[in-house]
Amino acid sequence: MLLGKVIGNVWSTKKNEKISAIRLLLVQPLERDLRPFGNVIIAADEVGAGFGEMVIVTQGAPAMHAFCKDELTPVDAVVVGIADNIDIADESVS
Amino acid sequence: MLLGKVIGNVWSTKKNEKISAIRLLLVQPLERDLRPFGNVIIAADEVGAGFGEMVIVTQGAPAMHAFCKDELTPVDAVVVGIADNIDIADESVS
Amino acid sequence: MLLGKVIGNVWSTKKNEKISAIRLLLVQPLERDLRPFGNVIIAADEVGAGFGEMVIVTQGAPAMHAFCKDELTPVDAVVVGIADNIDIADESVS
Amino acid sequence: MLLGKVIGNVWSTKKNEKISAIRLLLVQPLERDLRPFGNVIIAADEVGAGFGEMVIVTQGAPAMHAFCKDELTPVDAVVVGIADNIDIADESVS
Amino acid sequence: MLLGKVIGNVWSTKKNEKISAIRLLLVQPLERDLRPFGNVIIAADEVGAGFGEMVIVTQGAPAMHAFCKDELTPVDAVVVGIADNIDIADESVS
Numbered sequence: 001m002l003l004g005k006v007i008g009n010v011w012s013t014k015k016n017e018k019i020s021a022i023r024l025l026l027v028q029p030l031e032r033d034l035r036p037f038g039n040v041i042i043a044a045d046e047v048g049a050g051f052g053e054m055v056i057v058t059q060g061a062p063a064m065h066a067f068c069k070d071e072l073t074p075v076d077a078v079v080v081g082i083a084d085n086i087d088i089a090d091e092s093v094s
Numbered sequence: 095m096l097l098g099k100v101i102g103n104v105w106s107t108k109k110n111e112k113i114s115a116i117r118l119l120l121v122q123p124l125e126r127d128l129r130p131f132g133n134v135i136i137a138a139d140e141v142g143a144g145f146g147e148m149v150i151v152t153q154g155a156p157a158m159h160a161f162c163k164d165e166l167t168p169v170d171a172v173v174v175g176i177a178d179n180i181d182i183a184d185e186s187v188s
Numbered sequence: 189m190l191l192g193k194v195i196g197n198v199w200s201t202k203k204n205e206k207i208s209a210i211r212l213l214l215v216q217p218l219e220r221d222l223r224p225f226g227n228v229i230i231a232a233d234e235v236g237a238g239f240g241e242m243v244i245v246t247q248g249a250p251a252m253h254a255f256c257k258d259e260l261t262p263v264d265a266v267v268v269g270i271a272d273n274i275d276i277a278d279e280s281v282s
Numbered sequence: 283m284l285l286g287k288v289i290g291n292v293w294s295t296k297k298n299e300k301i302s303a304i305r306l307l308l309v310q311p312l313e314r315d316l317r318p319f320g321n322v323i324i325a326a327d328e329v330g331a332g333f334g335e336m337v338i339v340t341q342g343a344p345a346m347h348a349f350c351k352d353e354l355t356p357v358d359a360v361v362v363g364i365a366d367n368i369d370i371a372d373e374s375v376s
Numbered sequence: 377m378l379l380g381k382v383i384g385n386v387w388s389t390k391k392n393e394k395i396s397a398i399r400l401l402l403v404q405p406l407e408r409d410l411r412p413f414g415n416v417i418i419a420a421d422e423v424g425a426g427f428g429e430m431v432i433v434t435q436g437a438p439a440m441h442a443f444c445k446d447e448l449t450p451v452d453a454v455v456v457g458i459a460d461n462i463d464i465a466d467e468s469v470s
Contacts, residue, residue, distance in 0.1 A: 001305070001358055002322035003292070007126070008182035010097070010320070015175030016140055016160050024095070024150070026180060028125065031288070032308065032322040040126040042095035042150055046298055051183065056294060056324055058356045059154035061249060061343035061437060066298050066356035067099060073175055074152045074160035076095055080356055081297030086308060088290035089333065101220070102276035104191070106244060109269030110254050111235055118244070119189070120220065120274060134220040136189035136244055145277065155249035155343060155437060168254035168268055170189055170246045195408070196464035198379070200432060201407035204422055204442050212377070212432070214408065227380030228408040230377035230432055239465065249343060249388060262434045262442035262456055264377055283400070283418040283452055285386070300380070314383070314402065314416040328392055338388060338418055340450045343437035348392050348450035362450055363391030368402060370384035371427065 001056045003030045003083060006049050010042050018074055025049060025079060027057055032088060043077040056081040095150045097124045097177060104136050112168055119143060119173060121151055126182060137171040148176040169174050189273060191218045194237050198230050206262055208247050213237060213267060215245055220276060231265040244269040283338045285312045285365060286333050292324050300356055307331060309339055314370060321360060325359035338363040377432050379406045379459060382425050386418050394450055401455060403427060403433055408464060419453040431459040 008026035023045040031037045034054075041057070046066045049055050056079070058066060063078040117139040125131045128148075135138035135151070140160045143149050150173070152160060157172040196214035211233040219225045222242075229245070234254045237243050244267070246254060251266040290308035303347045305327040316336075323339070328348045331337050338361070340348060343362040384402035399421040407413045410430075417433070422442045425431050432455070434442060439454040 003322070003324060009179070010150065010177050010181055011179040012175035012177050014141055014178075015150070020162065025176075026182060028126070029321070032310070036323035037321055039123070039131055040097070042097060047296055056292065056297070058358045060335055060358050062346050062354070062356045062358045064156050064159065064355040064356075065346065066300065068314070072156070072159040072160075074156045074172065076152050076154050076156045078356065081306075083292050083294050084296075085293040086290055088308060093150055102274055104244065104271050105273040105275070106269035106271050108235055108272075109244070112254065113268055118269075120276060122220070133217070134191070134223055136191060156254065158250050166250070166253040168246045168250045168252075168266065169252045170248050196462055197464070198432065198459050199461040200457035201458050202460075203432070206424055206442065207456055212457075214464060216408070227405070228379070230379060238403055252438050252441065260438070260441040262438045262440075262454065264434045264436050266440045285416070285418060297441050306403040311415070314404070315424050321413055329390055338386065338391070338450045344440050344448070344450045344452045347440065347448040348394065360450065362395055363388035363400075366390075367400050369385055369387070370402060370467075 001058050004057050006053050044075040045079050049079045054083040055079045095152050129133050138169040139173050143173045148177040149173045151153050189246050194241050232263040237267045242271040243267045283340050286339050288335050326357040327361050331361045336365040338360045380433050382429050420451040425455045428454050430459040431455045
């Protein structure tokens with residue numbers, strides 16, 4: 001999974017019906033020192049993440065299994081947790 | 095998912111029969127400030143996206159689940175929504 | 189999917205029996221202006237592509253679904269179409 | 283799979299219930315000479331890996347199959363082994 | 377798939393039981409001119425590849441289908457063939 005920060009929302013009225021009820025977040029991936037790296041991704045929200053929160057994002061096929069539905073949802077990234085804190089060796093970053 | 099812009103079409107007469115009825119779009123991935131980044135990708139259209147529109151693209155195995163078919167379609171990228179607007183913190187880009 | 193150009197073949201006598209009957213092509217990914225970018229990939233051929241042809245390649249798990257078999261084939265890239273032409277906005281490249 | 287080193291933990295109280303019982307590790311990918319490269323990833327622990335240990339990480343859809351559950355777990359990276367030693371040609375690095 | 381060269385082994389005694397009987401190889405990806413590029417990957421061996429051999433590696437979910445088992449194996453890279461030779465246009469590299 002990757003560590004990221006919620007930086008915004010994506011609004012879409014015309015979309016695939018299988019994702020019609022899903023909130024789409026803009027997530028900026030973070031480095032281990034919490035600096036941004038790489039490009040933003042659009043992730044489905046499954047935990048009620050808010051602006052500025054540090055989150056855990058699952059990508060690829062596993063993202064589809066974060067939902068409790070019989071039918072698979074065509075999303076390739078989903079926020080599966082709010083990261084409260086990360087510990088690196090003796091240092092702690094929160 | 096990634097944010098992209100539809101910049102063209104790909105025409106193919108000789109193709110796998112499972113994708114014979116699918117419209118193939120050329121999509122340029124965008125950064126958070128909507129500037130292009132990286133290389134174009136070919137994505138199946140599932141929402142009727144047009145030239146110049148800003149779109150949401152699902153990649154990998156989840157792309158196969160955007161279609162309402164019993165048989166899985168061998169595409170690894172599909173446009174699942176038109177992005178009307180993105181909000182980044184206090185700024186809004188549309 | 190990615191746009192590529194067939195630049196060669198890969199010969200293998202000792203291989204997994206599930207791919208024993210598959211022709212393996214060397215494909216050079218192309219940019220939107222048809223210049224090469226990135227490294228070559230080995231793709232299974234499902235449409236009878238020849239040297240120098242511009243092709244559409246599906247990668248990852250969806251590649252397995254290009255074949256008409258009950259058993260899934262362990263390939264992660266497959267040529268699913270010959271690209272006759274690509275249109276970019278007002279320009280056409282063929 | 284990739285070779286990595288466990289450098290920390292990620293703590294999350296608000297997370298998808300399917301991953302509620304999973305320990306999340308911060309893993310730094312390593313080069314063949316064991317120097318760090320690229321960005322850290324968050325991987326589920328399936329073998330009881332500790333700080334500083336060199337580990338083998340499976341990514342993507344296969345990561346879901348490291349668990350012995352009927353239901354698939356929405357993680358895209360999992361530690362599947364502790365690497366005791368790697369041999370490169372005549373040299374051995376441990 | 378990618379073209380690679382077997383450069384070593386990875387030894388692991390404490391590992392996920394589903395991969396307990398699998399030999400893990402260190403593979404260096406190669407460019408079209410057979411020069412190394414990118415970082416090494418750890419791949420399961422399914423064809424009996426030896427040190428220094430040029431191999432074909434399948435990555436991602438398709439890698440799980442190289443094995444003849446009912447249960448899916450949590451590996452994301454597997455050697456599916458020994459590459460005897462590659463032909464590039466009029467040139468042949470072996």
